[in-house]
Amino acid sequence: MVSSENQRILVWLRNDMRLRDNPALYNAAEAGEGVVAVYVLCEDFIERHSTAPSRLDFIRRHLRQMQTDLAERNIPLVLLRVRRAGEIPHQLLSLSRREGCHSLYFNAEYPLDELNRDRAVAEYFHDHDRHYKRFHDRVILPPGKVRNGQGEPYQVFTAFKRRWIQMARELPMVPHGLPAVQPKALGQVSDAGMTLDSLFRGVHLKDLSALWPAGEEEALSRLAEFADGPIRDYKSKRDLPAEAATSTLSPYLAVGSLSPRQCLTAALSANEGRWDEGSEGVTTWISELVWRDFYQHVTVDFPVVCKHKPLQGHTDAFPWRDDEEDFNRWRRGETGIPIVDAAMRQLLDTGWMHNRLRMIVAMFLTKNLRIDWRLGERWFMSQLIDGDFAANNGGWQWSASTGTDAAPYFRIFNPVTQSERFDPDGRFIRKYVPELARVSTRQIHQPPPVPGYPAPMVDLKASRKETIALFQQLNGSSSKG
Ligand SMILES: Cc1cc2nc3c(=O)[nH]c(=O)nc-3n(C[C@H](O)[C@H](O)[C@H](O)COP(=O)(O)OP(=O)(O)OC[C@H]3O[C@@H](n4cnc5c(N)ncnc54)[C@H](O)[C@@H]3O)c2cc1C
Incomplete structure (x- = not known):
């Protein structure tokens, strides 16, 4: 003792x-x-x-x-x-x-x-x-530090990033080493609390250890492997879900077995210390680390986003549809839109989803099905191994056009066009939607009737038009008010 x-x-x-x-x-x-x-x-x-x-x-x-x-x-x-x-x-x-x-x-x-x-x-x-x-x-620059000329927080990412880089490059970017070994005599406790098994007793757990081994050694080796090669092609390949082109470090960053500073220093050393020139792959990846900081800053500067509210207050009046059956079809990956279904099944199977697909399925839920982004946000948190409030809320509010620097309401992704562009040979779709394994590459994005696979649950063009009209009404009434 x-x-x-x-x-x-x-x-x-x-x-x-x-x-x-x-x-x-x-x-x-x-x-x-x-x-x-x-x-x-x-x-x-x-x-x-x-x-x-x-x-x-x-x-x-x-x-x-x-x-x-x-x-x-x-x-x-x-x-x-x-x-x-x-x-x-x-x-x-x-x-x-x-x-x-x-x-x-x-x-x-x-x-x-x-x-x-x-x-x-x-x-x-x-x-x-x-x-x-x-x-x-948890961030490279703490919230409250990155301010515009008027001392206000940035709401536009590109301006935030410019200032962020100016400030961050002034910092000594040397991650801390291992904590010192402590005197042995001080290494005991009188009561160690619970065992690990009892700590999690009765808690619903899902074991994805084969896909996501735990620990900082694993995180550091994934980072080293990525910074050693794939990072160079990141700009050209990062939107292709069938390729292993992104770092897959998000679960490790979320649980903190890796720090963003370790990521940034690895990226900089792969680019001879350059922040915004040199390898386009590296500078694009650094931008993603800045997005990560940006959304963490948003939660502190605009705490309204932590209260289940949109950052753009007037969008709270948007008439989201309440349709449980449609929501469930989206959750299960049974919408009849192959890229959406493949993505939603990737989430169920692996606890992770590729970034391009997160944007596609979030837009589909909010803009084609017109279901409240908060339901999608919660579903993602309940499934994601990398669930992080700031990034998830930021991503959902971006997709729903309710957040800071969000997608304009009239720029709605067409999931079929996105699929043709980013999964051109349908490799990703076939991996997660086996019902479509035999459909030709020409037809895979919009298949003819296939036994066991549903027809599209919504008319993409008509729903898009309706959503834009509703946003126009909303903006009209808010500017009058
Ligand atoms: C609707 C929606 C929900 C999202 N939910 C989450 C979430 O809960 N947790 C999460 O970590 N990311 C989330 N993201 C952001 C992004 O999709 C993931 O960080 C990325 O797909 C993780 O894969 P990666 O590690 O291979 O990323 P890489 O492309 O290798 O990027 C490196 C790191 O940068 C950060 N990053 C990349 N893109 C973004 C972004 N757009 N916003 C914030 N940080 C980013 C992540 O920490 C990521 O690990 C969400 C995006 C959207 C559109």
Whole structure:
């Protein structure tokens, strides 16, 4: 048993499941006073945020790895479970008292629920004469820092990106190394909390370990492999779902077994340190990392998006259709539009979907079926192993034309044209929709009747026209009002 003297630092792990480039862990370990790590599973957050069973299992597997990796550095990992987020302040304070920790360190998370949770913990610690320190690891530039000439947040991505690059290139882009090994005598806890099995008891889990092995070694090797080759063709091939042309790092970034800074430094070193020239593949990929930061900033600058509301307030009056049967057909991948069905089945099978397809299916749901984007947003979170509030909300509000720098309401993707362009030989469709395996390449995007495969559930042209008219009415009435 460790003395109850306050001598150690408590590090609260959340979506930062890695040892390297983890500022909270690194800085706590540098103090050399001993570190205790803790993870808190919150049942209420799982329910409210519709966390996918595949993502929960991914978290579970990461925790197992973290327990081993941290133990090698004499850092014990305590596992706790709470029903409600409101219990967390008390649980963390009790733990810090019991295990002799004078301070709490954690890396920031930006959606409103998480910010409120962390504020409550910080206040509670402050009220009980304990310190806390918040670090930023989830983004390359922390929210609140990237501002236009008037000191306001950017709403247009290209302007944000220009300023972001100016600022980021001034930073020392050197990721933190491994946290220091702690004194062995300080590497014990009197109560390790729950076992990993009991932590997840009764929680619905989906094992996708064959597709998505856990851990930071896996994440770093995927990054190295991508930066070593495919990144160069990223610009020309990233929209082709049948190709393995994107990094597939999103699950690792979401759970935090990889940091965006590690991604950026790998990209820069593949491009001789150049940010916006050199390999077009690399600079295009860097842009995606900026999109990632952009949406994290949006959640802080415009917290209305965290309240199930559109960023463009007037679009809340849009007459979304409430049709459960249509929604279910979309969810199951039985719409009769091959590219949409292949994409939705990719999501069900793998917990992941290619970016071009996310845009196609989100537009189809919101613009052709006219079903509320919030239902699609929630369904994605309930299925995605890379579910991330900021990126998902940003993607849905972009597709529904309700968000910041969103797709204009009149620019509606035609899924058949998209399919012809981005899956020209139908390879992706055939992989996920076996009913269409024998249909010719010429017909695969819009097949003739095929036994066992449904006819298109909606007239693409007519529904597109109707949606545009409804948006025009909405904009007309909002500009009059
Ligand atoms: C409707 C919709 C929902 C989405 N939901 C999520 C989500 O829940 N989680 C998530 O991580 N991404 C989401 N995205 C963004 C994007 O589709 C995925 O990040 C990307 O497909 C992941 O594949 P990758 O790792 O191979 O990406 P790459 O193309 O290799 O890109 C590298 C990284 O950049 C980031 N990134 C890329 N594109 C975007 C983008 N448009 N917005 C924000 N970050 C981006 C991701 O972290 C990604 O891993 C969504 C997009 C849309 C249109």
